[in-house]
Amino acid sequence: MGSLPAHGQREDAGNYEYDREVLFGINKNTNGGLIGGISFKIGSSIDDNLFQFFQLELANVKNPKEVRYNTALGNSFIFGKSNYLYSIRPQYGREIIMFKKAPHQGVQVSALAAVGPTLGLIAPYYIEVYLSRTETIRQQYDPNLHQSRFDVLGPGRLFEGIGESELAFGAHAKAALSFEFGFFKSNVTGLELGYLLEGFGKEIVLMPTTENRQIFQSVYFTLFYGFRR
Numbered sequence: 001m002g003s004l005p006a007h008g009q010r011e012d013a014g015n016y017e018y019d020r021e022v023l024f025g026i027n028k029n030t031n032g033g034l035i036g037g038i039s040f041k042i043g044s045s046i047d048d049n050l051f052q053f054f055q056l057e058l059a060n061v062k063n064p065k066e067v068r069y070n071t072a073l074g075n076s077f078i079f080g081k082s083n084y085l086y087s088i089r090p091q092y093g094r095e096i097i098m099f100k101k102a103p104h105q106g107v108q109v110s111a112l113a114a115v116g117p118t119l120g121l122i123a124p125y126y127i128e129v130y131l132s133r134t135e136t137i138r139q140q141y142d143p144n145l146h147q148s149r150f151d152v153l154g155p156g157r158l159f160e161g162i163g164e165s166e167l168a169f170g171a172h173a174k175a176a177l178s179f180e181f182g183f184f185k186s187n188v189t190g191l192e193l194g195y196l197l198e199g200f201g202k203e204i205v206l207m208p209t210t211e212n213r214q215i216f217q218s219v220y221f222t223l224f225y226g227f228r229r
Contacts, residue, residue: 019045021053023188023226029196031061031218037087039222049097055114057089061198061216063206075154077127080207082141084123087198089172091116101180108180112192113173120168120200126156143209170200170214186229192222 021043029036037059043051062085066078093114101108124140130151131137138156139145146152176194199215206212 017048018228021051021188021226021228023224025192025222025224027057027059027220027222029059029218029220031064031216032059033062036060036220039224041224041226043095046094049100051095051097053093053095053112053114055089055091055093057087057091059087059089061085061087061120061204061206063210063212065207065210069149069152071152071154073153075128077152077155078125079127079146079149079152080141080143080209081125082208083204083206084121084125085168085204085206086121086123087172088119088121089116089198091172091174093174095178108178108190110178110180111176112178112194113175115173116171118170118172118198118200120170120204121165122168122204123165124161126160128153128156141208168200168202168204170198172196172198186227188224188226188228190224192224193220194222195219 023041023043025039025041026035027037027039028034037057039055039057041053041055043053045051063081066081068076068078070076091114093112095110095112097108097110099109126138127141127146128136128138129146130153136153138160140161174194174196176192178190178192180188180190195217197215197217201214203212203214
């Protein structure tokens with residue numbers, strides 16, 4: 001009860017100050033699909049304009065040459081893809097407020113940077129292949145076995161083969177600008193635009209018949225929503 005008057009005085013004075021925030025985000029990037037990933041972020045203030053944050057990102061990383069095909073059955077699959085790459089990215093970062101917004105109006109602009117390790121989960125990509133009029137088989141794509149995309153009936157089941165995944169270890173770094181909107185001090189809505197560089201200790205084979213990488217870079221934007229106090 002004793003803290004409520006002080007809180008009211010800070011807002012009445014025209015300040016838009018906060019000490020902690022919790023944000024949830026949905027990511028779209030140049031290495032991902034329609035939804036590239038999701039994120040969870042916890043931040044705390046160091047001083048009036050500088051914040052530190054811990055963030056966890058989960059992302060699906062794709063080869064830029066992936067092409068999706070439709071079958072006569074209406075299924076959609078990626079011919080030539082043999083593996084998924086799921087990146088798990090814990091990170092620590094700093095964020096500096098460049099332009100503050102007034103209470104209940106305006107846009108706040110911040111610059112941020114973060115680094116951290118990456119745990120890559122390399123999961124097999126399964127397809128369902130036609131054998132005869134009465135028989136099909138689901139298996140990981142192999143360029144020596146699957147010569148034509150017209151023999152493919154569709155993808156495997158959701159998360160099929162996840163138990164056969166391999167691990168790859170790496171690191172990542174990102175830099176971004178954050179634009180925050182909203183009319184209430186306690187709620188946050190905004191957009192983060194940035195660049196991410198990620199590297200692994202080995203080449204990640206996503207498509208065996210084309211060039212594969214161990215270093216990935218992407219431009220991304222993240223729509224986020226959360227709470228502050």
